């Protein structure tokens with residue numbers, strides 16, 4: 001029998017594979033020479049200079065080389081993919097999908113935005129009876145519940161409109177703010193209907209605003225469970241056409257019980273409640289995970305994902321299909337690297353060529369079964385199942401995919417089901433079960449997505465990355481320094497949580513997955529720490545030594561100077577080549593270098609410390625949701641590509657003190673070179689300071705030139721100067 005046409009194909013980019021390997025080979029040789037130079041110096045019997053800064057710089061070089069080496073795994077076999085959704089089986093043979101959307105705070109996550117995400121998910125191009133949308137509200141806010149009811153009412157207009165006219169931008173807010181580009185635009189019936197839907201949308205927006213004004217935010221730390229299947233109780237049945245009285249996807253509001261005495265495990269906890277509650281209601285075999293600000297920007301993602309999930313060759317081991325996280329609100333300057341370019345253009349495609357990319361908390365279609373651990377291998381002993389999954393018989397029944405929800409009568413949950421879902425969403429349900437450990441999303445790390453994906457790969461599951469040209473999902477990116485750095489702390493802390501636990505990917509991974517894949521996981525989990533330590537050394541010690549006239553690098557006439565220069569230039573050029581080949585410019589490259597340095601000395605440093613303190617029991621885990629409300633003045637500065645330094649001194653002082661130190665070192669170094677004449681010994685250090693200053697010129701500008709609100713405040717500069725002097729004084733005594 002002829003085999004059916006494939007649902008997807010995979011392309012390997014051979015040219016870039018060859019280039020990457022060649023570059024890695026040359027760079028490795030240079031690193032080996034560097035190590036030889038440093039080691040042979042250490043073995044010399046007479047050394048002219050203080051050994052401590054020298055050793056620290058050498059250690060930094062080793063750490064940087066190590067993390068660089070781990071990162072080569074991403075470049076081993078990058079791939080891209082094409083799908084053929086038209087070859088999918090008929091609609092009635094498609095599997096059902098549950099959409100999970102999480103929200104936590106109606107103040108930071110505006111309700112109208114969350115509801116737009118809900119509406120966009122409801123409008124996905126998928127059979128309505130196979131689409132179920134769940135919203136988890138960790139804020140426990142009546143405003144959100146009211147917003148859901150309003151959204152449902154508007155969806156009755158929106159969904160038929162999107163389906164009839166094959167609207168691509170299925171998020172109403174985005175659709176109505178787009179320039180007119182509809183293919184149907186010439187059609188006068190369409191124009192009338194669009195106008196009408198727009199009016200309805202404006203009314204919906206007004207109602208939501210009113211709900212926000214009148215309503216209470218609710219108490220996110222202490223409230224009982226509310227689970228409601230949303231339906232239109234207004235009795236309003238007016239539609240444009242009779243034929244539009246269509247079926248609607250199921251829409252469910254879930255606010256799990258919270259109490260201050262219980263741990264809630266943030267987003268991971270919310271997702272596990274959704275897994276259980278949806279398990280007894282719709283129990284779809286696939287789940288689309290979305291953050292509340294990440295709307296569906298195109299109706300086709302579900303079918304695209306099914307091209308992988310339904311492929312008989314790969315389906316049995318495939319846990320999730322990951323789409324990139326893209327954002328609607330960063331501009332061409334992208335000064336904070338909000339687009340996460342290197343992640344979604346290099347790392348994810350790179351891992352896709354191995355056994356699949358990391359799990360990102362949003363924009364993935366995941367197989368429900370993969371989150372239930374290996375219960376199938378454990379047999380069907382009820383007591384054992386209850387130890388793992390908790391007491392609910394109904395939920396245990398739902399583990400078997402044949403389970404169907406017979407308990408939803410019409411649009412209401414039956415009493416039995418209502419009670420059961422409340423038990424499943426209660427604070428105490430997970431006590432003495434394996435939720436958060438062996439089953440569901442993991443609680444080990446605040447980057448629950450990264451760790452859950454890692455464990456799935458350890459268990460032999462695979463994943464796929466798909467990055468179609470039209471973004472399938474669009475979120476709100478952080479567009480001011482303060483939000484960027486706070487988010488950076490959480491990510492760093494979550495990643496370091498993993499690397500300093502017994503699950504450290506470099507130790508736990510290799511026996512469970514390929515070495516290359518463990519290297520990727522190792523790189524990702526360690527990079528905040530392995531960059532922040534060497535960066536802190538390299539932006540302080542060579543400068544301190546320069547101020548004291550002590551050389552740390554080979555003199556210009558030495559052949560080893562070439563080795564150092566080669567490594568420096570090779571790293572920079574490789575980065576530049578990657579940026580250009582993924583559509584960026586020299587500015588993108590500069591911005592990425594700059595934000596990498598800034599984050600390394602601030603958020604990645606604090607995040608790493610936070611993780612270490614959590615491990616020692618000195619701090620509790622926390623998850624500060626990022627702010628999705630945009631401040632007009634800040635947006636303006638962002639649009640102009642200007643840094644916004646309105647942030648805490650905790651972030652400003654390290655950045656500013658380092659700038660002062662580097663300016664001082666540069667000036668003093670140049671004077672010393674001219675006056676003393678030993679220029680070739682200190683040349684490398686002078687160049688290093690110069691490079692740091694050029695890349696971070698925006699900080700110097702913020703200190704001296706700018707007068708607007710986004711500049712660096714004089715008090716932060718004063719505090720930094722005190723820091724600088726203290727460092728210089730004690731540093732010179734201790735280290736030199």
Ligand SMILES: O=c1ccn([C@@H]2O[C@H](COP(=O)(O)OP(=O)(O)O[C@H]3O[C@H](CO)[C@@H](O)[C@H](O)[C@H]3O)[C@@H](O)[C@H]2O)c(=O)[nH]1
Nearest residue numbers: 102103104138266267270291292361362446447623625626
């Ligand atoms: O206690 C909480 C905290 C957060 N969230 C939700 O989690 C999502 C992500 O939070 P956000 O503040 O937007 O964090 P980001 O840093 O933007 O999120 C990235 O990083 C997270 C891990 O730190 C992942 O879970 C996300 O998917 C990924 O987009 C949002 O929808 C929140 O509403 C909850 O449901 N409960």
Ligand SMILES: [Mn+2]
Nearest residue numbers: 291293475626
């Ligand atoms: Mn977010």
